[in-house]
Amino acid sequence: MTHSNHAPVPELYVSSESAAKLKREAGDMPSWDLTPRQICDLELLMNGGFNPLKGFLTEADYDSVVENMRLADGSLWPMPITLDVSEEFAERIEPGQDIALRDQEGVILAILSVTDKWRPNKKREAEKVFGADDLAHPAVNYLHNVAGPVYLGGPVLGIQPPVHYDFRARRDTPNELRALFRKLGWRRVVAFQTRNPLHRAHQELTFRAAREAQANLLIHPVVGMTKPGDVDHFTRVRCYEAVLDKYPAATTTMSLLNLAMRMAGPREAVWHGLIRKNHGCTHFIVGRDHAGPGKNSKGEDFYGPYDAQELFAAHAEEIGIEMVPFKHMVYVQEKAQYFPADEVPEGATVLNISGTELRRRLREGLEIPEWFSFPEVVAELRRRFPPRNKQGFTVFFTGLSGSGKSTIANALMIKLMEMGDRPVTLLDGDVVRKHLSSELGFSKEHRDINIRRIGYVASEITKNGGIAICAPIAPYAATRRAVREMIEQYGAFVEVHVATSLEECERRDRKGLYRLAREGKIKEFTGISDPYEAPENPELRVDTEGQDVDNCAHQVILKLESMGLIG
Template identity: 70%
Template sequence: MSESHLIEPHGGKLMDLFVGEDKAEALKKEAVDLPSWDLTDRQICDLELLLTGGFSPLDGFLRKADYDSVVETMRLADGTLWPMPVMLDVSREFAEDVTTGTRIALRDGEGVVIAILNVEDAWEADREKEAEKVFGTTDNAHPGVAHLLENTQPVYLGGRVEGLEAPTHYDFKHLRETPKELRERFAKSGWNKVVAFQTRNPMHRAHQEITLRAARQLEANLLIHPVVGMTKPGDIDHYTRVRCYEHILRRYPEQTTHMSLLPLAMRMGGPREAVWHAIIRKNHGCTHFIVGRDHAGPGKGSDGEDLYGPYDAQEMVKEYAEELGIEMVPFQMMVYVKERAEYAPIDEVGEDETALKLSGTEVRRRLQEGLDIPEWFSYPEVVEELRKTHPPKHKQGLTVFFTGLSGSGKSTIANALMVKLMEQGGRRVTLLDGDLVRKHLSSELGFSKEHRDINIRRIGYVASEITKNGGVAICAPIAPYRQTRREVRAMVEEVGGFVEVHVATPLEVCEARDRKGLYAKARKGIIKEFTGISDPYEEPENPELVIDTQDCSPEEAANRILLKLEHLGYFR
């Protein structure tokens, strides 16, 4: 392992995996002839924290022995406490030519070589087992489980990494500090006690009250340390959040509080993740760490029950307190006590007092519907910032996504809806019809499952861009596979509204309408992999609207969709 020679209070030894300038230049030349892996956003986050020491004592992606031990026992193979797997996952095709000793150039989205991986292990892991052990469930409603089982490549590579340069960030450069830089800042400022606050959401008055209380109780300085890597799908984007943090930072006493951004890809792993976060904050030079209610919790599972208990994270951090090297500051939920006009822990509210609180879901609902957010909950400047990037539904962009068998009537209804929306005005409307997309965007693709998925993802990407910029995208592909439709929904819902319309016209009706003779050719085997005949159509599980064109005209169907959009708040 390469360790920095800087051994500072409260953090222990800090890994520094960057090579010197001369060696970096030599490795860049060598990388031209090495196999290259284009890193995902998650992998870039992990690699950055490996290189800068945020994941100390790791010197690279976990080898198999370490991985197996972490999954089973929350410890590396040598016994060191480490609760979360940090893996480089790659495709089987890429892994075919990888053996022990292979050196791989790890590149960012622009092709820049960030690091070299010296492969020591390559294997296919049991990801179902990993999900059960690490997250305590295989329920896909858990975002960490969903990513692991649906989006993680099957082969893991482990080994030491050599850093050539840090990933490039063009945003909030003045707020991005490495563990070493933060330690040096604390030492220079004489901050001997530093309590860290982790957040992936905007901060409101309750959060400020928690952090102020913690700092005052400990007579410590405060580090606001928000995650700006990957968080939970549906979370407010980090650009908006950081602007909110900057507003609220001005509400703290001068010279007591500092903010720095953490490029962490969260797993929403609840108790295990809380222990991980504590280690990461220790590496950044903090002495104390606030753990609140349902820390890093993903919410509810498919059965409607909470995936983790409200204070499970606190219990696990307490369990490992002696060896963590950082002290936990536990907090209960803070509520606004109407009679006192102040915040208090929920267990300190008397029976004759009124406790007021707003959930994150309720805040998002009020933003979407343009409703009031009370001043006791948040500062006006924070609410104003949220409203800028999260306008009410009737001002948002929107995707209407049709899915159904060939001949079900999708394109006809989509055209009718487009005309009605253009007649109504207010938003620009774009039709992404299946046949038109095939002609102009996906002409090189065939009809294998892989190519169909690529085609639908392309449609989803274009729709998300239209939606992000305030327009209405009407998509009318067959889109036969549930998982791909879920991916498109997630892509669009990050930036606006998504309404799925299942055109559920029965197969026999679609076949009888077949003007192009496609079903007949599929029955004869002339057309291979034809949806509904030789390839499955997976019906939507929870579409916003189901239409059977046997019992309604295209105009009636379009009108039903308009009424649904109005009911959902997208039009007034």
């Protein structure tokens, strides 16, 4: 069991002549455009990473995997690999039919011979596979809110692998890795699964694990889909490449795994083990809280910290790979070196920087010590996560018509341009309606489209390091929240409620619209005949009654300073 098996794993690809023929035939079949997760699953199905699966699970296999962690024939398989489709598509498909599976550009990757079509009990799947039907679990959220309602199952004939344009030299199929290990003479290989950048503690623990197992080391990071909010794989791979140089020459290699993780803790660990076995590894590092999804909706952990190790240990023989339990490594100041947490000398000073603390230091441009990480890794992370005063952000004004949004937004823009460190774009309500949304009216549906367009443009500006100032009415809280979510993945979202009262707006009536609205000559007018949901927790509320524009804009500047966004 501890010697790597160099014989190839079965793949689902057909020969190149058959592929050409199948591809022609597939042109006439109904086709399903695969989702990003399904593309990851299909790649590992086809290249043998998910051996012994021969396709997307049938209903009998699915039931058995969900209930017993085994395929219907009894072999160990912990994760339902299913093809979820939409209602509309499912209506057109009957068992017995072949369908073409296409990537998002329309390239035909495989043919699925549909043998089963069913409506899964998602609540049961959530409870049995992920431990709870709780939307705080990313895979449960995916199951209920992203995945389609109907599953199709059946064997897959592989035509071609999904195309990757990035890091091609670092991607290997299971059989390519097996061949590499054979060529290098590596008979024992310990795999390290990761979805995070590696720092010194990881380097220490992986190297120790390899020494203990008397094995070579495979850094096997996931580049398919990881936990929402993780560092993107482009940045991570550049970090990994820097760390690779820190291992003694010829002991260690790295390969990228296009897996879509589910964050299913114990079941996921077993799954990861089977996948690594297929990739020719003999040992696998399982850590504390392996593939943990974070906290549930009550703020508790979904799984116990060592549940994954226990489940893995109970099935190690069958997985065919030996577990190397992860040692939690900590830095001991007096010794200037890393120790396993349970071997720290008495009375010694242990230093630690948590993930949250690391993000804070990056955000604020603070020092990240060399004992914690490698300078090359820190440099990559700093490049990707510049301090807040170098990142893009969005200031989103909301308020009634005539509340003074545009005037304050204009003054703010001029002040920010005077500072001159980042480009500034003003997306004023009227201007947007002229250039981006000229066909839209003021129904709820049209207002929402309008605000989402503004949000999209602002999120692109924010992503690219600029400052977006938006000044629409944006009367609906849910739409403002959606825009916030779009933007916060790239930078700060500063909501400013211009809280001028309706009476005051109407008294000023700068455009003469309130009079027309009162006379019924303008329909669906915000505040008069249409709702305005005032923000409950804006970053800032400004009152324009009794203070001038300059003062209001200055309050926004002070807020931006206090948030570390300028200065």
